[in-house]
Amino acid sequence: xxxxxxxxxxxxxxxxxxxxxxxxxxxxxxxxxxxxxxxxxxxxxxxxxxxxxxxxxxxxxxxxxxxxxxxxxxxxxxxxxxxxxxxxxxxxxxxxxxxxxxxxxxxxxxxxxxxxxxxxxxxxxxxxxxxxxxxxxxxxxxxxxxxxxxxxxxxxxxxxxxxxxxxxxxxxx
Amino acid sequence: xxxxxxxxxxxxxxxxxxxxxxxxxxxxxxxxxxxxxxxxxxxxxxxxxxxxxxxxxxxxxxxxxxxxxxxxxxxxxxxxxxxxxxxxxxxxxxxxxxxxxxxxxxxxxxxxxxxxxxxxxxxxxxxxxxxxxxxxx
Numbered sequence: 001x002x003x004x005x006x007x008x009x010x011x012x013x014x015x016x017x018x019x020x021x022x023x024x025x026x027x028x029x030x031x032x033x034x035x036x037x038x039x040x041x042x043x044x045x046x047x048x049x050x051x052x053x054x055x056x057x058x059x060x061x062x063x064x065x066x067x068x069x070x071x072x073x074x075x076x077x078x079x080x081x082x083x084x085x086x087x088x089x090x091x092x093x094x095x096x097x098x099x100x101x102x103x104x105x106x107x108x109x110x111x112x113x114x115x116x117x118x119x120x121x122x123x124x125x126x127x128x129x130x131x132x133x134x135x136x137x138x139x140x141x142x143x144x145x146x147x148x149x150x151x152x153x154x155x156x157x158x159x160x161x162x163x164x165x166x167x168x169x170x171x172x173x
Numbered sequence: 174x175x176x177x178x179x180x181x182x183x184x185x186x187x188x189x190x191x192x193x194x195x196x197x198x199x200x201x202x203x204x205x206x207x208x209x210x211x212x213x214x215x216x217x218x219x220x221x222x223x224x225x226x227x228x229x230x231x232x233x234x235x236x237x238x239x240x241x242x243x244x245x246x247x248x249x250x251x252x253x254x255x256x257x258x259x260x261x262x263x264x265x266x267x268x269x270x271x272x273x274x275x276x277x278x279x280x281x282x283x284x285x286x287x288x289x290x291x292x293x294x295x296x297x298x299x300x301x302x303x304x305x306x307x308x309x310x
Contacts, residue, residue, distance in 0.1 A: 044206040048198075052214040057299055060221050064306040128277040129203045129284060137208065138284040142267035145287070146252050148210075149294050153249050156298035160242075163305045 003037050021063075021071045028059035041104075045133045115140075184226045191219040199292045203281070209288035213295025220296075221303045229307050238304055241297045248294025255286045 010030045017023040031054030038047035102109035119136055127135040137145050199212030224232040256267040264271035269283025 045208070045211075048206050048211050049214075052211050052218070056218050057214050057221070060218070060225070061302060061306055064225075064303065068306070126276070127280045127284070129281065131203055131205060133206070134202050134208055134284060134288075135280075138287055139269060139280055142256075142287065145291065146256070146267070149249055149252055149291050152298050153245055153294050156245055156301050159302055159305055 003033055003040065007033050007037070018073050018075070019071065020066055020073055023073075024059055024062040024066065027062070028055045031055040031058070045131075181226055184222055188219050188223050191222070192216060195219065195292075195296075199288065200285070202288055203284060209291025210295055212288075213292040214299060216292065216296040217299030217303070220300050221307075224303060224307060229304065232300075233304065236300060238301070241300050241304070245294055245297040245301055248290045248292070248297065251290030251293065252287045255283055255290070259283070 007030065010026060010033060014023050014026045014030065017026060031050055035047040035051040035055065038044075038050055106112070119132065119140060123129070123132055123135045123140075127139050129135040129139075195212045195216035198207035198215060199209060202208035202212070220232055220236060255269070255272075259268050259271055260266055262271040267283075267287075269280045270276035272279035272282045
């Protein structure tokens with residue numbers, strides 16, 4: 001609960017921040033806080049990923065980008081009414097949706113009934129890996145993970161072709 | 174940042190433990206939290222940290238961009254190759270049971286190999302992105 005309050009405070013601080021450098025650092029802290037939330041929810045693997053990717057790499061890449069652009073946001077004096085309406089409406093909708101969710105850790109929840117019991121009961125015998133998250137990710141859901149790796153690879157190639165092409169044209173002039 | 178002596182000294186000290194930790198996360202993912210994704214990001218972070226402090230050119234001396242690009246593709250190929258290998262050995266695609274005599278040993282081998290593929294791709298993609306954003310004209 002305390003962590004959630006911290007998260008909310010951090011989100012408001014990021015939105016109000018005009019100095020982009022400070023905003024990037026605050027998003028790093030935001031990621032670290034959400035990693036802490038995941039630890040509290042016993043999702044250690046997710047927390048690890050969030051801390052490494054969200055707080056680590058993303059912050060550094062944003063800083064590297066800021067090094068190439070300006071570090072202050074352009075002043076905009078119009079009150080952001082439309083953005084405020086959209087985000088409040090989205091937030092209210094999500095809050096309303098959480099009332100339909102089963103309580104956390106509920107064994108009768110649909111997500112716990114489908115394939116989870118099989119993973120929990122059979123994976124020590126079938127895969128024999130102590131970390132069940134790994135056995136689900138790498139073995140039972142091997143296709144999905146292959147897809148994720150391909151997505152990362154494709155994203156990297158995409159960035160490279162966009163930025164690389166622009167630079168080559170620049171030097172030719 | 175390049176003239177800050179504390180950052181430079183601490184980075185020199187930390188880069189090798191960070192890489193060691195990445196390898197630990199990579200190969201201990203079967204037993205504790207972690208795996209290829211996290212390990213790849215940590216391994217890439219070691220290179221990026223060094224590059225931020227000592228310049229991209231010195232990192233590119235260790236990890237030349239063509240090599241990094243090749244490794245990014247190689248990781249995906251390792252992963253897909255494990256699937257093809259299990260096909261050739263008579264199983265379904267990405268069915269690691271057939272990779273060794275014992276299904277559980279096959280699962281261990283398969284998971285180790287595909288996590289390696291994930292780690293290689295993620296680390297080299299991160300370094301590749303850093304090269305793309307970090308090199309100034």
